[in-house]
Amino acid sequence: MSIMDIARTALRHVPDALVPGAKPSPMRGQHGQIGAPVSRLDGVLKVGGAARFVSEVPMEEMLYAALVHSTIAKGRIATLDTAAAEAAPGVALVMTHRNAPKMRAPQAFGQGSGVAGSNLPIMQDDAVHWNGEAIALVLADTQAQADHAAALVSVTYDASPATIDFDAARADAQHPKSILGEPPVLDIGDAEKALAAAPHKVDLRYTTPRHNHNAIEPHGATVRWDGDTLILHDATQMLNGTAATVADVFGLKPEQVRVLSPFVGGGFGGKGLWSHQILAAAAAKLSGRPVRLSLTREAVYRLVGGRTLTEQRVGLGADADGRLTALIHTGVTSMTSHNNCPEQFTFPARHLYAAGSFHLEQHIAEMDMLANTFMRAPGESIGTFALECAIDELAERLGIDPIELRRRNEPTEDPTSGNAFSSRHLLKAYADGAKRFGWERRNATPSSRREGEWLIGMGVATATYPYYRMPGAAARIEMDASGHATVAIAGQEMGMGTATVQAQHAADRLGLPLEAVTFEYGDSALPAGVMAGGSAQTTSILAAVAAASDELIGAFVKLAGNDSPIAGRRADELVARDGGLARADEPSAHESYASILARAGRSSLTVETAAPKPVETMKYSMHSYGAQFAEVGVNAVTGEVRVRRFLGSFDCGRILNPKTATSQFRGGIIMGIGLALMEETLFDPRTGRVMNPSLAEYHVPVHLDVPEIDVIWTDIPDPHTPLGAHGIGEIGITGTAAAIANAIHNATGRRLRDLPMTLDKLL
Amino acid sequence: MTPFTYARATDTAVALREGAEAGAYYLGGGTNLVDLMREGIEQPARLVDVTDVSTSISDTAEGGLLIGAGVRNAALAADMRVRTHYPMLSRALLSGASPQIRNMATVGGNILQRTRCTYFYDAAAACNKRVPGSGCDAREGFNRIHAILGASPACVATHPSDMCVALSALDATVHVAGPAGERRVAMADFHRLPGDTPDRETELAEGELITGVELPPAGPGMRSTYRKARDRASYAFALVSLAARIDVAEDGTIRDVALALGGVAHRPWRATLAEAHLRGQHAGENAFRAAAQAELAAAVPLRDNGFKIALAERLIVAVLTDLAGEQA
Numbered sequence A: 001m002s003i004m005d006i007a008r009t010a011l012r013h014v015p016d017a018l019v020p021g022a023k024p025s026p027m028r029g030q031h032g033q034i035g036a037p038v039s040r041l042d043g044v045l046k047v048g049g050a051a052r053f054v055s056e057v058p059m060e061e062m063l064y065a066a067l068v069h070s071t072i073a074k075g076r077i078a079t080l081d082t083a084a085a086e087a088a089p090g091v092a093l094v095m096t097h098r099n100a101p102k103m104r105a106p107q108a109f110g111q112g113s114g115v116a117g118s119n120l121p122i123m124q125d126d127a128v129h130w131n132g133e134a135i136a137l138v139l140a141d142t143q144a145q146a147d148h149a150a151a152l153v154s155v156t157y158d159a160s161p162a163t164i165d166f167d168a169a170r171a172d173a174q175h176p177k178s179i180l181g182e183p184p185v186l187d188i189g190d191a192e193k194a195l196a197a198a199p200h201k202v203d204l205r206y207t208t209p210r211h212n213h214n215a216i217e218p219h220g221a222t223v224r225w226d227g228d229t230l231i232l233h234d235a236t237q238m239l240n241g242t243a244a245t246v247a248d249v250f251g252l253k254p255e256q257v258r259v260l261s262p263f264v265g266g267g268f269g270g271k272g273l274w275s276h277q278i279l280a281a282a283a284a285k286l287s288g289r290p291v292r293l294s295l296t297r298e299a300v301y302r303l304v305g306g307r308t309l310t311e312q313r314v315g316l317g318a319d320a321d322g323r324l325t326a327l328i329h330t331g332v333t334s335m336t337s338h339n340n341c342p343e344q345f346t347f348p349a350r351h352l353y354a355a356g357s358f359h360l361e362q363h364i365a366e367m368d369m370l371a372n373t374f375m376r377a378p379g380e381s382i383g384t385f386a387l388e389c390a391i392d393e394l395a396e397r398l399g400i401d402p403i404e405l406r407r408r409n410e411p412t413e414d415p416t417s418g419n420a421f422s423s424r425h426l427l428k429a430y431a432d433g434a435k436r437f438g439w440e441r442r443n444a445t446p447s448s449r450r451e452g453e454w455l456i457g458m459g460v461a462t463a464t465y466p467y468y469r470m471p472g473a474a475a476r477i478e479m480d481a482s483g484h485a486t487v488a489i490a491g492q493e494m495g496m497g498t499a500t501v502q503a504q505h506a507a508d509r510l511g512l513p514l515e516a517v518t519f520e521y522g523d524s525a526l527p528a529g530v531m532a533g534g535s536a537q538t539t540s541i542l543a544a545v546a547a548a549s550d551e552l553i554g555a556f557v558k559l560a561g562n563d564s565p566i567a568g569r570r571a572d573e574l575v576a577r578d579g580g581l582a583r584a585d586e587p588s589a590h591e592s593y594a595s596i597l598a599r600a601g602r603s604s605l606t607v608e609t610a611a612p613k614p615v616e617t618m619k620y621s622m623h624s625y626g627a628q629f630a631e632v633g634v635n636a637v638t639g640e641v642r643v644r645r646f647l648g649s650f651d652c653g654r655i656l657n658p659k660t661a662t663s664q665f666r667g668g669i670i671m672g673i674g675l676a677l678m679e680e681t682l683f684d685p686r687t688g689r690v691m692n693p694s695l696a697e698y699h700v701p702v703h704l705d706v707p708e709i710d711v712i713w714t715d716i717p718d719p720h721t722p723l724g725a726h727g728i729g730e731i732g733i734t735g736t737a738a739a740i741a742n743a744i745h746n747a748t749g750r751r752l753r754d755l756p757m758t759l760d761k762l763l
Numbered sequence B: 001m002t003p004f005t006y007a008r009a010t011d012t013a014v015a016l017r018e019g020a021e022a023g024a025y026y027l028g029g030g031t032n033l034v035d036l037m038r039e040g041i042e043q044p045a046r047l048v049d050v051t052d053v054s055t056s057i058s059d060t061a062e063g064g065l066l067i068g069a070g071v072r073n074a075a076l077a078a079d080m081r082v083r084t085h086y087p088m089l090s091r092a093l094l095s096g097a098s099p100q101i102r103n104m105a106t107v108g109g110n111i112l113q114r115t116r117c118t119y120f121y122d123a124a125a126a127c128n129k130r131v132p133g134s135g136c137d138a139r140e141g142f143n144r145i146h147a148i149l150g151a152s153p154a155c156v157a158t159h160p161s162d163m164c165v166a167l168s169a170l171d172a173t174v175h176v177a178g179p180a181g182e183r184r185v186a187m188a189d190f191h192r193l194p195g196d197t198p199d200r201e202t203e204l205a206e207g208e209l210i211t212g213v214e215l216p217p218a219g220p221g222m223r224s225t226y227r228k229a230r231d232r233a234s235y236a237f238a239l240v241s242l243a244a245r246i247d248v249a250e251d252g253t254i255r256d257v258a259l260a261l262g263g264v265a266h267r268p269w270r271a272t273l274a275e276a277h278l279r280g281q282h283a284g285e286n287a288f289r290a291a292a293q294a295e296l297a298a299a300v301p302l303r304d305n306g307f308k309i310a311l312a313e314r315l316i317v318a319v320l321t322d323l324a325g326e327q328a
C-alpha cells in the first residue's frame, strides 16, 4: 500500500465537513449569472484585433531574435562560425554557448517547484541533446535581418550514437518512477490468469503516433530587464511556475521575475516553459536591450514538446453475460531522461469498469529527443482510444450492444481505489445521448448501410477525465466605494472563457451585476493562481474566489456595525444581492456595499484568501464522464473517412456557462477528430528529426472535416466541488477517436487499431 | 530570408530582360517561391514579378482557349468558358490548396511549383533535387506521398499540382518565351522524369518565361471530370488524383479517352498505356480495370506508398464507370 492509499483509506471515514474542500462553500442566493450563456468578455477585443499577444508587445530599443537549430540528435558542436552572421546588416550580437550568460538548468515539471518542459541546461556548453535544439541566437534590429543572419551561422558537429529509434529504445523500457503520483503498475487479482480462463475475450494491440502542438498563436517571449528584475511577456498557461523557475535559472527571487500573459492564443498543454523564454531573457541580459523572440511554426515543432507515441495492449475477459473478469491495459511510451511526462494512458482503465481483476502497467523507453509534454488530455485521449475500441470489439464478440455492455460493467465504487464516486452519471449520459443521436437506428451488422459510394456506420465510446483541483490558489477581492468588485488572481486565459466564468461567479456570489465585476488575471504579481492544466483551473479559482468572497462578506458584516439594516446577523444569515447584503429572513433589510463603506468612511475594502486544500480528491473518486457518438462515412472506392455527425453527451457536474462550455466540448471533439484521422508527427528514426514541421504537411482538421457537433450534458452538480462544477477543457478529446474507429468498423467491418486512421489503412 | 531586389515586369520583353540577370527568378503569386525562400531552400538575388504580364483568357481561332500565365487560379476556375467546356480543369483547380492561396497563385507558378517532399523542404536532409549528388533521404524515409511511377534511384518525388494533371489530360500546350524567341511544349512533356538530374524538373531553359497555356477545343462527345483522394476533406495535396475524359459511342465502344494521374510521379502522369488499352474497347468495369492494371504494371512501391497502386486503380475504374454510365 502506498502512502496515498493509506491516506485515501483513512479519509473515507472522515466526515465531509472535516475534509478540506469536500464541502464547498454554498452560494448565498442565486442571481442568474451562473449557468447563463454569457459571451466571452475578451471576445470583442480579440475579434477587433485589440487584444495584444506576446509577440505584439512593443518595447523601445527592442532587438529581434532568430534561432539556429541543431541538425543532429546527439553529440557536440565541433565548429561554430558566427563571423558572417555578426557582420550581417543590423546584427547586434550572436549568442552561443561561448558567450551566453551563466544560468542554472531549469527545474523540470515534477522537480521542486519547477515547471520547465525539460531540465537540460540551456546553451551552457557544446553538447547537443536533440535534433532541433537551439544552438545559437541572433539579435538584430529587424526580424528579417535576424532571420537572414541566422542562416549565415555555420556549424559542424561531432555526432555520437543516439537513441532515436523507438523500436530499439523499447528493448530497454523501464517503469517510470510514478505516473502523476500513481504507481506505474497496478494489479488486482491475477488478470492474466483470468483472461486466459475467460470464455469471451479480446487481446489487442494499438498504436498511437507522436503529435505536435499547433496552437494558432506560435510561442513567443518579449522581455526586458529592469535592473535585476526581469519583465517577461509570455504566452503561458503557468504564470507563477514560470516566474519561479526562471528566477531560479538566473539566481533571482521569484518576485524578481514578473510574467505577464493577458492573452494566450491557445495552449492545450503546450504553452509552458521551454527554452525560448530563457534564451530571450539571456539574450536581453547579454545585449542590455529588450528582446523579442517569436518562434516560427517550425521552431515550435523543434523546441516545444508534443504528445509521445504509445504502443498499447488491452486484454478483456468476460463471462457469458459480458461481465468483465479481467481488464489488462499495458504499454510503452517514449520519454527522455530530462523530463517527466509518462502519458498516463492507463488512467481510464483504473476507474471505468467493474472488472474482476486488473493488470495495468506502463513502461517508458528513453530516447534522445525533444522532451514530450502534456497535450490535451495526455493519457486519457489515447488511452480511451485503445480501451474503448477493445470494449467495442468485446461487445461484438458477445453479441451485446456496446452501450449495454458498459451498463453491465458500471461500477458502484471506484474499481481500483475503492473510493466512493463523488458524482457519476455516465449511464444517464449514455441514455440521453443514445436517444438524441438515434442510436437505435444503428444496425449492429457491419457494412449494412450504404449511400452511393459511402459506407455508413455509427460508433460510440466513453469519454472520461479526472477531476483535479490544484492547491495554492489565492484570490484578492477589492470592493470600491462605488460597489465595484475587482477580483484578482494570477490565472490564465487561453481562450477558454476563464475570465468570463469567474466574473459570472463573483457577480453571483457577491450579488452584483456582471458589469460591477472586473476579473484581473494574466500577471504573476497578482495573488497566486494555479497552472491552467489538468482541466483544473476553473474549479481551483472558483474555490479561491468563494473563500475570498466569504471573507469579504464577513468583513462587511463587521464594518456594517450596529447602525445597518443587517446589524446583528452573522454572515451565514445573510444573502448577497442588489449590490449589497440582505437578511435571509427579511429581504427588505438590505444595505449596499457602497453604503457600508461610505458610513465607515472607507474608500474600499480588500481581502485576500487562499482556497482550502484539495483533500476531497483523496476522499472521493472524482471524474468527468461522457458518451461520444459518431456517424462516419467511409468511401468504398478511396477509403476516405468523413465524420458526418457527432454528438457528445457529457456528465461534468454543473455547467457554468453553456456557451463557453459548448466551445470547449466541441473544440475537444474537433481535436479528437484530428487525433483519429490525421494528426501525426513524422519523426525520422534515422536522424531524430521532425520532418513535417509545418501546417501544410502536419494535418489538423479543416472546416470541411468538421461536421455539426451536437453537445448535451447532464448538468447534475457534484456535491463535492465548488458550485458543483468540473473542469471541462480536456474531456472532449477523450473517447472521440474510439467512437470514430468503432463507427468505421460498423461501416466497413474493418477494425483499425493504429492511429491516424488514414485512407491507406482502409483500402 | 536572403536579401533580394524586386522588379515588376510590365510586358514579356521587360520580363525577359530582367529575368536574364544573374540569380533572377520570376515571381507569380509567391505562394510557393516565397515559402521556399523563407525556408532557405531558394535564394534568388532578384525577383521579377510577372503577375501583370499575361493576365487574360482569350478564345483561340481553333475554338480553344489561351490562358495567360498571370491568370490567378481562382479566376481560371471561375471562368464560364472553362466551367462549361473544361469542367475538369475547374474541378482540379478548386480541389487544390485554399481559397486564399488560389486567389494569389498564378497559372505559371502553379506549373512550376516544387515538390512537397519533406526532405526537399529540409535543408538538413540529403536531397539530389536540392543539392545534386547529395543523396536521397526520402527513398528509405517517409515516402507515403512519393512516386510509384517513373521514379529513379536519385529521386522519388512527385509533382504536386492538381491543375497540371487536368491540363495534361486536356492535351494543353505551354507557351514559352525566351531570349531565342517563342516556343510551345506539350503539357504532357513539359515536366521531366527525375532520372539522374532531378534538379532539372521541366523543359524550361534558364531565363525562359511561361507566357500562357493553350487548350485545344473541347471535343463534343467527351465527358470529363477530376477526382482527388487525400488525407482530409480540403486543403491537402492529392495522394492520388485522376483527370479523365472519355467518349463512348452509342454501341458502347470507347471512341476516345484521355487519362492523367496526379500524385504518382515526378510529373502529371499521362496514362498512355491505359488509353491505348481502352480505345476501341467496349466500355465497362472489366475493361477499365484491365487498362488500369496495364498502366500500373510498372509501378514500384516504396516503404510507405504501396497503397497508391490500389488507389490509382480504384480511382480509374470508379471514375470511368461513372463517366461512361453518365454518357450511356
Ligand SMILES: Cc1cc2nc3c(=O)[nH]c(=O)nc-3n(C[C@H](O)[C@H](O)[C@H](O)COP(=O)(O)OP(=O)(O)OC[C@H]3O[C@@H](n4cnc5c(N)ncnc54)[C@H](O)[C@@H]3O)c2cc1C
Binding pocket: A695, A696, B025, B026, B027, B028, B029, B030, B031, B032, B033, B034, B035, B050, B069, B070, B073, B095, B096, B097, B098, B101, B104, B105, B106, B107, B108, B109, B110, B111, B112, B113, B114, B160, B161, B162, B163, B208, B209, B210, B211, B235, B236, B237, B238
Ligand atoms: C499549404 C498549401 C497547400 C497547397 N495545396 C495545393 C493543392 O492541393 N494542389 C495544388 O495543386 N497546389 C497546392 N498548393 C500549391 C499552389 O498551387 C502553388 O503554390 C501555386 O500554384 C504556385 O503559384 P504562384 O503563382 O504562387 O507561384 P510562385 O510561388 O510565385 O512561383 C512558383 C515557381 O514558378 C516560377 N514562375 C512563376 N511564374 C512564372 C512564369 N510565368 N514563367 C516562369 N516561371 C514562373 C517561380 O519562379 C517559382 O519558381 C498548395 C500550396 C500551399 C502553400
